[in-house]
Amino acid sequence: MGTMARGRMQLLLSLLFISAIAVGCSAKDNQSARSNQAADNKPGSGVEAASGAAEDNVRLRMMESLTNPQRTGILKQLIAQFEQENPAIHVELISPPFDQADATIETMLATKQDLDVIEIREINVADYVNKHYVEPLDAYTAGWQDYATVQQIPLTVGSVNGKLYFLANGLYERQLYYRKDWFEKANISPPSTWEELYEAAVKLTDPAHNQYGFAFRGAKGSNGTFDAMIRTYNGQEINLTDGAFLTSGATIYSTQQAEEALTLYKNLYKDASPQESVYWGFEEHVKSFTSGQTAMLLQDSDVIQTLQSSMKPGTWATVPMPKGPSGKSLITVGAAGWGIPSASDHKAEAWKLIAFLSSPENNIKFGKAYGLVPIHTTAAADPFFTIGPYKTLIDMTNDPDTYLYYQTPIKYPGNNEWSKVSTALEQEMLLGKATVQQTLANWDAYWKEQQRLMQGK
Template sequence: MRLKKMKAITLLLSAVLTVGLIAGCGGKQASDKVTIRMIESLTSPKRTELIQAMLDKFQEDNPNIKVELISPPFDQADNKIRTMLGSKEEIDILEVRDLNVAEFVNNGYIEPLDAYTDKWSDFATVSAVSKSVGTVGGKMYFLPNGLYQRQMFYRADWFKEKGLNPPTTWEELYETAKKLTDPSKNRFGFSFRGGAGSNGTTDSMILAYNGDKVNLEDSMFTKDGATIYSTPEAKAAMELYLKLYKDASPPDSINWGFQEQVQAFTSGVTAILLQDPDVIQSLQEKMEEGTWATAPLQTGPTGKALFAAGGAGWGMSSKSKHKEEAWKLIEYLSSPEVNTKFSKDYGLIPLHTTATEDEFFKTGPYKTLIDMSDKPDTFVNYKPAFEYPGNGQWGQVAMETGQALLLNKATLDETLKKWDSYWVEQKANLKQ
């Protein structure tokens, strides 16, 4: 009897311990969280707030995944990302830009996403342009979180005062900007950008002036293999560029970057701004309705304007220890519903073709972009030089040499020769 009682107690203790162990194991699994480290590049307070809101919702739906968002200051972000990747610091998702994707691929920093997108049902509606922007060597390395496409913003009230129409060519833009310039009133026709990103204007002008000569698949070069900077058309474009700065732009705009350029327009200093749709939100917040409007890009002497949609988006670190969880987050951020909402809130062209059917993108300041895409013979799409590793440094080179030109420290011929040599070297290195 006593033996049976002892056995019963032993069995009961064993059962209690087993249940305890199971509960303990279950508790450990429930408390385990995978932490995803994610860094953005194109930072701004509003944008970071929008991204964090999306991440909060993702974490609510996926309680086993914690997301740590790193948001460096905009002007330091890309170097911060390079430093983290180069030092093999733990990072799972990074914002990759069209400007540096080839550099990151070349250094083995980022993972191809094809194995993941092949199984993603929503990939069927990702636009061809979005796929192209994130692709290097036939493999996709990032999914754009929105596309940027340049258009013209202008002070409709100033134009009305002077009885002017929006310019359709670069020559007209110069003449119009000159008429709108009155330094005594601190009014200037053109929101010039001589600092970081200045090559957005110089390249646009040179491409437009070269027109049909440009190799659309290798846009820093003409169809006969020369660089676009080596042609007579490039010199004509840059001569107009110099006049645009001298006759129609604020003198201190030689140092302006994105923020200064946009602020000058919103504060009533400049009349014409060439920018991407991400400025629309700022214009709507800071300017009265009816004081500004949009128009298509300007054409060159052959009647064509060359443009490319650019973008940044979410890529995966090749060293990530949590690739499945990282892809789950990228997939969520890139879904039609989430991406379209982000595009509306921040002012971007959505990733998915289905979103462009939304009335939001068919009216108002976005309509110009749709109008341009409906005239492909005039507004010609080209493939930017994303696949060249030196593309990420081109902006810095163009800015420094361009400022030297504007300050009369270099001649136009010397400047164009430097630009020509830069891309000749890029082509030679790419072949090796």
């Protein structure tokens, strides 16, 4: 199926899902609280920012984006607890299929349908703000007693132009997972740099026994690796507030350091990865690690539970993201979280639900159950996150001088297409149809055009 056909099919499925949601749903309760009204609630929840009293029997419609059965079950448990503590508020959780969720949410926002709490992602928050779909949360967080322990990174990820539009429910941070038993048998230390990673991967590769050093991912999502390498090799020259560009204004793909990084990336595939991995996505490259085919895996923290359930204890461990020649590593985080649609008639009650879900107790509970890094600094004192595979993530967060956090270029119109565009060009390079230099030139041209579009030239 072609790209346009897939797009039309996705839109059709989203519209059908929206129609199904609408069937049987009653009209909004016109007596329920408006956006300038606040629910009766405990001191410190932040809804004191609004005035007035909430009406009884409010129905909140909440839609998640990163849907899967395990995660939905965790949310339902937390919502049931919220409803028990707030009997006048009923929450209807809507869980679209994952591959339709974002399109469904955007369509409902565009048509001002009945939604009160939505899951927003770092990849679409700027677009939602530009289209005036979502409400700033700053007036609510100003009176929220738990705001003081929220880390800076989730606040940065959820903000656009200095205003907070979603409160993350957890952070998707990347680290290196490695086969501890393989490394010990080969008497190799776990790598701390990209060059060391390549050298270790080559040493651990034995094609005759279907054993390879690296769980390569050449298909969808591959830019998570080659972009990380290119940024890290550019080091402190990166514009940390605009991650596709250097402080000079040039793109990150225009430098000699970018050529060194992409050459190493190509060699990592050629010398230490299964040849078919040029076509691997998320599931394939994770499975190659859990099945014992590959020795190293770069992934977010949500794979930890998969590894724990499918691998023997003591056979694997984690280390921080590799550093580049400058001794720095450029890192970012993925995040999704809760926001309030501008068209909601129940903003105060919606915030009350968000504050409940985002409390240190419930946010940490959600993180433990689903394998995410919590947003509160108090998680650093919890043994669950200070011992074992999560410790590496906390260590990186606590060392901002070495692990430099950058913001992804979400404000550019072509950012959402970057993964698809860059992967197609990357695969051509890996298959010998383009050189490293030609690939970088194409990527450089892409982002120069994005820059031109933003500047209106």
